[in-house]
Amino acid sequence: MRLLLLAHAFNSLTQRLWLELEADGHEVTLEYDINDAVTRAAVQMARPDLVIAPFLKRAIPEDVWRNVPCLIVHPGPLGDKGPSALDHAVQAGRPQWGVTVLQAVAEMDAGAVWATVNFPMRRAAKSSIYRREVTEAAVRALRSALNRWEGGLGRLSDANHGVEDAKPAMTQAARAVDWAAMDTTEVVARIRAADGQPGLRDASLGAEVWLHDAWPGEGRGTPGAVLGQRNEAVLRATRDGAVWIGAMTLRLPDGKRLKLPATRAMALRGLPLPPDTDAPGAPNGVSVTRHGDVALIRFPFLNGAMSVARSRALEAAIRQASASDARALLLTGGPEFWSNGIDLATIEAAASPPEESLAAIEAIDDVCLALLEARQWVVAGMQGNAGAGGVFLALCADRVIARDGVVLSPHYKNMGNLYGSEYWTHTLPRRLGPEGAARLMETRMPLLAREAVRIGLVDGTRKGTPEGVEAALLAELMAETAAPGFDARLAEKARTRPDAATLAAARAREIARMRLNFFGFDTSYHVARLNFIAGVPKSRTPLHLARHRQAPGRRAS
The missing domain is CATH 3.40.50.170 (Formyl transferase, N-terminal domain)
Known part of the structure; x- marks a missing residue:
């Protein structure tokens, strides 16, 4: 149809x-x-x-x-x-x-x-x-x-009737948190019900913000008080414990809204930052766990966005695992997102967005380099969606497996014609050939994981929930590391690994082009970034989506 x-x-x-x-x-x-x-x-x-x-x-x-x-x-x-x-x-x-x-x-x-x-x-x-x-x-x-x-089978019913009924638009008054009266479970539920839009409005710290990314925590204090910080999240006391707040939205003077890691948002609002804490449960952290000869690395960053700090944390985790006696690394990102590349919001909030853009791309390139240099067999297990640099981060692994149903957006053009980095000029042609790589980088369309397998971008898919796919990949990799022939696989990897000069040359070419995007006369990237972060409504539908508006016989990619 x-x-x-x-x-x-x-x-x-x-x-x-x-x-x-x-x-x-x-x-x-x-x-x-x-x-x-x-x-x-x-x-x-x-x-x-x-x-x-x-x-x-x-x-x-x-x-x-x-x-x-x-x-x-x-x-x-x-x-x-x-x-x-x-x-x-x-x-x-x-x-x-x-x-x-x-x-x-x-x-x-x-x-x-x-x-x-x-x-x-x-x-x-x-x-x-x-x-x-x-x-x-x-x-x-x-x-x-x-x-x-x-099939001409007709409708199930003539009207939408059932056990449920009509409910009004939920207002901020209906969402409001009473820090002194509500327990942790209720506070978390209310913030989660407002995630990611519109967020839960809160002015109890002395400045208006909207709260996101809530998780139960451990701690005691005056209800509403900020007890500590970890992974750029803040821990706030409730009536019976504490809750982690991973992100806050600010309203800018021009009316636009900007969602940032909680500590960055508080700093921009001039709110005092709490001391560091080792209290458990903070979101947006990187974890490394050993399972036999496999090091499992998780990095469930909010919306898959990688700021400089988060890229540095992930790089450190990969380097730590690479220096261990593990024989394989399994990276799974988070259950909703593998990675969407650099964090555009922290760039928008920086004193110099061009400089922060460069720092962010250098940091994620260092993550990619850590994977490319790892002596272990590296598997990217994509539980969730991936976009832009996040896709090419995965290609730095030796094998890429995605959950069936995952959507990949392996391109940069929708963000103001960014050239892109993450060593894509090295990894993508190795998978698709020069012509295939060039075609893919010109597209603006997403693709399903199973289509990515068909074209050779991804090595395979697995059906199931994110947690189920992660468990299956871990079991598979543990079995592989114990099987005869695995040493030969590692030896072959060592023999065919690209040399440092090849990787350095690819990165230098990419960064040179990215500098033009960041510091050049064409401001398309900066305009596109602001519009994306601020949620500026679309004024028209691009032709690669509005195919009915394309000239006959032409299809914009």
């Missing part, structure tokens, strides 16, 4: 659905939901069989849904209605939730139901549930709905 995706942004769910629909043989195009006139024009040009809306912030025009069937992917079970479905579910600690595909009508989320899929809820942030359970359920539900549509 011809399908028009109508979305507020090309977010992770929209990307995954596009790729799955295209893999199923559908003809897919997308229009950003900018205004009613743009939506009407897109429908006229695309002439879709169906409009699919996976991520909207306003209603579809009535004259559109009356003339073309429009299916809404709603992150709630049967009967649920309203714009804050997942927020309410997380804050209330619901044990089960779901995704429902329903047809657009005048009343929001009230139309005919075409599919519904439920799932058990984890104790996790809204953004984590959205990227994992909601996304997987949405793929299943939308596929089921389209099968019913194409």
